[in-house]
Amino acid sequence: MLPHDAAVHVRDLRKQYAVHEKDPGFVGSLRAFVHRKTRQVEAVRSVSFDLAPGEVVGFLGPNGAGKTTTLKMLSGLLHPSGGEARVLGFEPRRRETAFLKQITLVMGQKQQLIWDLPALDSFLVNQAIYEIPDEQYRATMREFTEVLGLEGILKKQVRKLSLGERMKCELAAALLHRPKILFLDEPTIGLDVNMQEAVREFVRDYNQRYGATVMLTSHYMADVTSLARRILVIDQGQLVFDGDLAQLAEQGSGGKTVRLQFRQPVSGAQLAAYGTVVSSDGLSAELRVPRAEVSARAARLLSDLDVADLTVQDPPIEAVMAELFGAKAEVPA
Incomplete structure (x- = not known):
């Protein structure tokens, strides 16, 4: 377009702030009054x-x-x-x-x-x-x-x-x-x-x-x-x-979410052999599985365990953001 x-x-939009810094305490306040220290912070960089x-x-x-x-x-x-x-x-x-x-x-x-x-x-x-x-x-x-x-x-x-x-x-x-x-x-x-x-x-x-x-x-x-x-x-x-x-x-996650329902209880330790256990309560579980191995691991799960239902989905967008930004990610409160 x-x-x-x-x-x-928008082309190469930038915003830089001068942030004032002060040492703690009364002495720090006096020093800042005489000589203010600043540092430059780039809030937006070439967007x-x-x-x-x-x-x-x-x-x-x-x-x-x-x-x-x-x-x-x-x-x-x-x-x-x-x-x-x-x-x-x-x-x-x-x-x-x-x-x-x-x-x-x-x-x-x-x-x-x-x-x-x-x-x-x-x-x-x-x-x-x-x-x-x-x-x-x-x-x-x-x-x-x-x-x-x-x-x-x-x-x-x-x-x-x-x-x-x-x-x-x-x-x-x-x-x-x-x-x-x-x-x-x-x-x-x-x-x-x-x-x-x-x-x-x-x-x-x-x-x-x-x-x-x-x-x-x-x-x-x-x-x-x-x-x-x-x-x-x-x-x-x-x-x-x-x-x-x-x-x-696709970019933020190397895996897919596999949700499982079991006819007989299955422990989290057993499920760890098939992927990363996100949650498990015995009769239901959620695993994170590498995209390239989803078909193979789903086949193993169906063969090895008494599975009543299995669905494969992309992870929720909240999880993707958490993976991209770690603890800083904005997720629902």
Whole structure:
């Protein structure tokens, strides 16, 4: 795809911070007052990718990898130290009005709603800021109220809303101007399972209805697997993977998961001869087996043990991320 066709175009994007360091204690504070020590930290290092109009992309990586920093640069909140970023043809760092009217950044741990006022008042403020015509505003409000189930909560003070209710209102406020680009940073964090699914369904519906481009980070892999076909993985500020979920599983894992049900109890020690035992409770077990040996080991299991059922699957994406990044991997809480 040519860069001028891209909704988001990024080439060699970089962000470097100067981090101040201080020795502990009173003496350290005095020294820092006279002579501050700093070190340079590269939060994002030469990241390049293009997103097509209407594409939904998962943006994954361990904590501190540079995901939020990248989203902030693409939304214009941070200026890059180098490289090029264009969103809908605009340079985000310029924060032009025409640009801001076509994007949104939703951060699950930040809020834009006015705490002591009803959510509806914040919506009216956003209508004025984005200069949304009354007819479009009313139509969008009817749509969001129905899809998100906002009836009955719009006139409550925001501080009296539950976390799930507040997140629904945050999404509605962020998308009231019908942006073409959605940068979603942990939009379901802290929500229960039902509310997470409601948010996913809303994002999916919005993408299909308006053809919006979505870039999504999340601790919950179900968010990514249910919404995105393409995955970008960043680690230590560098893009280390760009492809679909199946490719990520292939690259990140040298094995497949074999799930077993037995008619007679089988010990973990017995199963160790056939692969790495992930779990075992006697009548059921899960093994990790090298891809090249799956057929042979499955045949041995069926021949040697009293197996009632055997299935072979790619490992869950959470396990793949854990293998790629070790203890740093972001997996569901």
